[in-house]
Amino acid sequence: MAAQPVWSVDPRTGKPREQVAVEATAEEIDRAVRAAAATREALADRTARAALLRTAADLLDEAGPHVIEAADAETALGPVRLTGELARTTAQLRSFADVVDEGSFLDIRIDLPDPATTPPRPDLRRWKIPLGVVAVYAASNFPLAFSVPGGDTASALAAGCPVVIKAHPDHPATSELCASVLRRAAVKAGLPEDVVVLVHGFDAGVELVRHPLVAAAGFTGSVQGGRALFDAAAARPVPIPFHGELGSLNPVVITEAAAEERAEEIGAGLAGSVTMGQGQFCTKPGFVLAPAGEAGDRFVASLTEAIGAVEPGVMLDRRMRGNFLTGTYELAESEGVTAPVQPGPAGPSTVRAGFLTFDAELLLERHGKGYHGAFVSEYFGPVTLVVRYASRDEITAVLALLPGNLTATLQMADEDPEAVSLLAELTPLAGRVLVNGWPTGVAVAGAQHHGGPYPATTSTFTSVGATAIERWLRPVTYQSTPQHLLPPELRDGNPLGLPRR
């Protein structure tokens, strides 16, 4: 079979720009993984790892204008957003360098011998070691921060794991550029360039997760694609951890009292959050419970005005644009669904934002008949579903139908009789619960959690923040091992001055 070409495509025109690479064959995947695996020993050097991460950040900053231009040409996200995303990406790389230097991720615990315990306690020294080669699946919607130089790559390298990255087909040229920067940084830091290897192709991605030398995987993308890879990871002779972020409705509940108090403010705020980045954020609020009646009508009117005023924008690719248009049209045509602002095309490339609305009763009735799926689905793009509830009980009944989420939001009034019980109902649904805020814009902080019940994520770990490194490590305990055979990190007297327990 001839090599399948990989094209960079301009989403503003839908036209191919240039051929960037070819899809990797099974043989090439094998070579890529073996090349990465051969760098494990070199990556065991923590000083070199920290240098790699800092150098990568510096070189990315240097190449900034080129990187942003390449990413904008392939994603149409615009230089402002991409400048911010690059800053976030390099900050993330530097912060993982600090994590490596600080050393508490090694989770060192030492128990000296105690013959008095039952059974007698020998000398035990535990730390965490890297799992091995990590497969990283890049996201469509963050060509930098959740792609080649993104959080999965940075945290895996910080842990000491080489990475083989499967590029997202929406930005192959950006991926090649970033991979070359990372590989250059490796050489500058005294490491082999194959600590980072880039591959392209859908089938290549499946081969990758099945390779015996791949020890774990990180993924950001759709439920369908992520679940297929999760299943392949679980079906291996030796199953591996698969940390995937798959999909999220990010439900919002607007109480009756909140709508009475702030219908207009909530409508405008929601419109901003739904349309930010063309509605292509994983934390976009895609499912909103709003009261029936007059206050709810005012909210809908305000949302109509605000979302109707949003300028049309370009989506990441033509397939997504097609899915967005088809999916929202089909739902809008269902009995009982209305479209105060119908999402639609605006010229050959761009789309108009909008929202659809239906009664909670209709959703519950459809659920009873077993065909409510389209009413609780994620529609990628600038659209949200507004579900009008007639009673407090309907909120509970609708929330019970929702899959797991990254976020859940409560819009409440100052003194709100429903706040306590609604917060208790929203907490099991999500990894982050917000009050009177909007879920887009994920702050990087120690108390942040970016994850949630399936399908939001396939594991209980976070993919954002310092603890994301824990995904790529496993504990090993040395028992009664002579000092000179122990890693220096575990020796008496703490020669490297690391945090230990």
Place this chain on the structure above:
Amino acid sequence: MAAQPVWSVDPRTGKPREQVAVEATAEEIDRAVRAAAATREALADRTARAALLRTAADLLDEAGPHVIEAADAETALGPVRLTGELARTTAQLRSFADVVDEGSFLDIRIDLPDPATTPPRPDLRRWKIPLGVVAVYAASNFPLAFSVPGGDTASALAAGCPVVIKAHPDHPATSELCASVLRRAAVKAGLPEDVVVLVHGFDAGVELVRHPLVAAAGFTGSVQGGRALFDAAAARPVPIPFHGELGSLNPVVITEAAAEERAEEIGAGLAGSVTMGQGQFCTKPGFVLAPAGEAGDRFVASLTEAIGAVEPGVMLDRRMRGNFLTGTYELAESEGVTAPVQPGPAGPSTVRAGFLTFDAELLLERHGKGYHGAFVSEYFGPVTLVVRYASRDEITAVLALLPGNLTATLQMADEDPEAVSLLAELTPLAGRVLVNGWPTGVAVAGAQHHGGPYPATTSTFTSVGATAIERWLRPVTYQSTPQHLLPPELRDGNPLGLPRR
């Protein structure tokens, strides 16, 4: 279909003692899980949870003679070992009560708002919440410490998760007795008795892991059974974490220099570790690399003498006894395998310990032909495989064929030229690496790790020690949530005095 009876069987005679229960139907599993799930709110009270764990330990101590008698009648493990196991079990329950009181397992992290960061940081407060109902699959070989009142149950209850326990068919009466004690303890602690529910039956176990309200599972047992349940957990519409301990060869490498220095001591020590508890420990050293030549011959002679002198013993059940006898006979009959001490029957119920030996070259040759499985398999019972190597390279080649393990042991001389490189080769194979010790007898300590690469365990978590609680929790972050709506654990001023970051 008529209800399938569950019999308690005397392993010393192979005769049924009494009918203890019936196997649960799918409907009964549904009822059991729903009953357990209904206790989640009550279990949210941490004070009650700590009281439950301590009361359970007290009541088990009180019932000690009955519990030990019941367990001995079903397992033949003997009162000395079972008295020790009960002490370990109650100590474990009390130590998890301390973990609950101390509170750092909640992993509370608070970030106050900072408008200066990009994006601006809102008020973020993170802690960990229980996952939901945990399915616990009891082990055959530890009727107490890894069964109904064992580590999985104790850590899940400590986390705030109700448990539905699938009893092991080898000790249904002990399981019923222990479950009744745990349920009594719940009532005494002011909790519903259904925080612990016991079920029986193989099919029931499969139903259990598939139940939509089951949120995670803990398992200790065989590769075959554990993998089937792991696969079922991964294939659910909503996959759940499956923390299984499945199987382990626990390889031992004896260097040439070690054999020269301590052949007799190593032979005697190995015999003790292999035959302890009739070779039914998960950490039994089942695969030993020993040098060819004179020093290795002395080791084999010493092992022959020591293992030949071990008294016959009763295995946990007739099926295991049958597998042990058949498996070791079949391997002993393979070309190139010798049995210096052939394991075998010793009367209608008991078995004699033994060991088999073959050359590394034979194993490598068989691997080349693709049928070496029986040479790198776990044989449950008092037997080990001694593989004679003719060169340093053969050690490396054989280690490369081994699956993941709980432990790996190096027997080395004081000044041993091979120690550094062998330790580096053993570390990727196991969760605990020992030098000049024996892996049976797992000390409970902060630096302990009981787990390892698949199939030793199916996740990177430990099932022994305080951190085992982490398996049953997930993080949730509250963003910009008013004080009165936050759990007291996350409020300003730290009203409960918990460890926070």
